[in-house]
Amino acid sequence: MLKFTDDHEWLNIENGIATVGITGHATEQLGDLVFVELPEVGAEFGEGDTAATLESVKAASDVYAPLAGEITEINDAIVDDPAIVNSDPTGEGWFFKIKLADASAAEGLMDEDAYKAMVG
Amino acid sequence: MSETEVLKTPLHGLHLELGARMTPFAGYDMPLQYGLGILKEHLHTRDQAGLFDVSHMGQVALRPRSGDIADAALALERLVPVDILGLAEGRQRYALFTNRAGGIEDDLMVANRADHLFVVVNAACKEVDFAHMQTHLSDACEVEWLDGRALLALQGPKAEAALAALAPGCAAMRFMDVSTLNVNGVDCVVSRSGYSGEDGYEISVPEGAAAGLARALLEHEAVEPIGLGARDSLRLEAGLCLYGADLDPATSPVEASLTWAIQKARRTGGAREGGFPGAERILRELAEGPARKRVGILPEGRAPVRGGAELFADEDGGAPIGSVTSGAFGPSLGGPMAMGYVAATHAATGTPLFAEVRGKRLAVQVADMPFITPGYKRN
Structure with missing residues (x-):
């Protein structure tokens, strides 16, 4: 199940675990990424908490936990080479996997059509 | 200038045509980046050549009423802790407007153009700078906006080759030389200087010829258009100050590690010691350290x-x-x-x-x- 947030994050949810990244639209707005700071595996977040920090050539920005849960895996490859997020935001450029505290909460997020309509 | 009016440089249409992402800067709608993006634009400038629109900056002529350039130089020295009298014809120098507290009101470039001084000031300060020069220099100089001119910067190791294709005379210039060159059929004031840490030129061109000159330069295989984003990372790598960020009215040139811009003639014991706003603090800091x-x-x-x-x-x-x-x-x-x-x-x-x-x-x-x-x- 693919879902999107107002903050331009995508979630690919399988068996109650969401793989989270930022959309191509977000990477275009941010520009070239030069630094990524990811949470630690085991960290717990409430919905909307800052879970990761990005720095582009222009500015810093936060990545929020789209839903409450616990981090189960992080993508160290984007810490070593943040440019992966620019080149493949919805594939190799994923950020972290989060085990959702309440998988049904994802129903409230946008589907792909709704997200595309939002970003025009 | 009104608060709401967005100003456009003579190259605005070209920026849009080139697909620039625009951003408000000092009252102007300016290109932040083009298709390459900030990172690649930066690297391209260091490796090849980048073309920047800096037409938002203020270009001013100080014409001595006496007809003697030394009188304009001595007048300007009232406002800057810099040796302007010693600036040879055809040469350019970095300078600073200081205030009575010894802080910096703006940084600028000054060129000796034989019959006048050619001054380039920051976009955000240009109205205030112009009024400041009018108030303090009008007895000795006509202070004249050169507002019919655009300003292009061509920076990078291939800048000489790209400009020489249009104006072969540029190759003979050295760093901080300024001369009139016919570029693409138009007389331009060209300096071999810039804000990137690279070799390069700044070209003051009549506004009607600016887009044509920019297009002619962009036709060179080494030249890409570069936005304000890369301009900022280039200048920071080069250790160059941005007024309003690294320099401000409370900060003295000595604190700003710009003592190299204060020549011997203006220091204690020099031929024209002091005589600029804030001299007491600035000369004291030179002697005692900031x-x-x-x-x-x-x-x-x-x-x-x-x-x-x-x-x-x-x-x-x-x-x-x-x-x-x-x-x-x-x-x-x-x-x-x-x-x-x-x-x-x-x-x-x-x-x-x-x-x-x-x-x-x-x-x-x-x-x-x-x-x-x-x-x-x-x-």
């Missing part, structure tokens, strides 16, 4: 440290000993870089410090600037 100083700062990790970050001597506790005024990722450096002000006691190269970023203290070091090797053509 309490704080602008330095380069290199973070040890990969996280950029941005302007506004406070600097500490220790990893925990203590009061800040300084702060960062500009910070970014340096594409050519391959890592984060910054400049800022620290207490003189912590200003030595290699001094370990900590920068507070998002509540964490990150290890940084005081470092020499520039962060890259400049490509200025000095010989």
